[in-house]
Amino acid sequence: MxxxxxxxxxxxxxxxxxxxxxxxxxxxxxxxxxxxxxxxxxxxxxxxxxxxxxxxxxxxxxxxxxxxxxxxxxxxxxxxxxxxxxxxxxxxxxxxxxxxxxxxxxxxQTNEIDVLSKKNYQKSKEKYLAKAGVRLEDKGFGFALHFESEQKQLKAEKDLKALFKNTAYQVLAGRKIVEIRPAGxxxxxxxxxxxxxxxxxxxxxxxxxxxxxxxxxxxxxxxxxxxxxxxxxxxxxxxxxxxxxxxxxxxxxxxxxxxxxxxx
Structure with missing residues (x-):
């Protein structure tokens, strides 16, 4: 660097x-x-x-x-x-x-969350709540996924970015964490x-x-x-x-x- x-x-x-x-x-x-x-x-x-x-x-x-x-x-x-x-x-x-x-x-704050974005958000939340090797932290207006390994994080990050592309939510990634939150x-x-x-x-x-x-x-x-x-x-x-x-x-x-x- x-x-x-x-x-x-x-x-x-x-x-x-x-x-x-x-x-x-x-x-x-x-x-x-x-x-x-x-x-x-x-x-x-x-x-x-x-x-x-x-x-x-x-x-x-x-x-x-x-x-x-x-x-x-x-x-x-x-x-x-x-x-x-x-x-x-x-x-x-x-x-x-x-x-x-x-x-x-x-x-x-935005109330302009479209139906598809809401559907994808809820579907993802339910999926990762039941998934092993990840802890879901509900933040109210979004949620964060805490992963045990970087490999699992990278896979989830790729999937979620594809799912939420061009929606009212954005996907942010950090060290063993991926967060779904309102875009903008x-x-x-x-x-x-x-x-x-x-x-x-x-x-x-x-x-x-x-x-x-x-x-x-x-x-x-x-x-x-x-x-x-x-x-x-x-x-x-x-x-x-x-x-x-x-x-x-x-x-x-x-x-x-x-x-x-x-x-x-």
Missing amino acids: NKKYALDNLNLNNIKAQIKKADNVLFFLDYDGTLAPFQPDPLSAFALPEIETNLKELEKKEAYYLSLVSGRKLAELKKMIDLKRSNFAGSHGLEIELFFSEGVIYPY WDKGQAVKYISNQINKKLGIDNTLQIYIGDDSTDEDVFRVIENGITIYVKNEDDLSTEAEYYLYDPEDTAELLVEIAGEN
């Missing part, structure tokens, strides 16, 4: 220099594989303690606005990490909670929405966007951030990425956050 390792001294100094030039930093982070190592049981995949500590330090800095953007359901995401002055975007941004607003926001919204759209709300409601300018993520779904964010800092967490895969920098794993994320939180 021909990208720059974020913790190399030269690259780290460049990142810090960009941050120092900004009056305000809009800091977006994925959760699983970025802040928390992967676990067989997603409910036991807690953020590394040093990561949570340093995010709490960043929350105290007036110039920082933190947002977690995850494929997890919003309520579940908020249980995984204890942050008070941060924004949370669950289900790839289909449900958002802003620290300066009341209630949950659903920035993208993704993490990139969610980051743009949150950024606009922060700028509009809080009246700030000269902002720098930072995004750290590890999955193919995070590529939607890397593509929309301009003149910001994009960092891909590699984990064990060597995927091509639109991000400028990379880290190896959540332990690297922790080290980077130590460096950033320690800056004045």
Whole structure:
């Protein structure tokens, strides 16, 4: 992967220099594989303690606005990490909670689900509920399939993409996970929405966007951030990425956050 390792001294100094030039930093982070190592049981995949500590330090800095953007359901995401002055975007941004607003926001909703799309959705849900080697997570407006093996995931991904082609649903794939959800919204759209709300409601300018993520779904964010800092967490895969920098794993994320939180 021909990208720059974020913790190399030269690259780290460049990142810090960009941050120092900004009056305000809009800091977006994925959760699983970025802040928390992967676990067989997603409910036991807690953020590394040093990561949570340093995010709490960043929350105290007036110039920082933190947002977690995850494929997890919003309520579940908020249980995984204890942050008070941060924004949370669950289900790839289909449900958002802003620290300066009341209630949950659903920035993208559509009632225009055609009969064929609904039929395919229900048929797929029933099929995978009864299938061995896969766990179905019902998210209400969509569902996620968690696979025991990548081989099973790839087969299901191929079948589902063919089934839902040109329908009101989209198929998103990650590490041993395939998700069926309404088409037309993704993490990139969610980051743009949150950024606009922060700028509009809080009246700030000269902002720098930072995004750290590890999955193919995070590529939607890397593509929309301009003149910001994009960092891909590699984990064990060597995927091509639109991000400028990379880290190896959540332990690297922790080290980077130590460096950033320690800056004045």
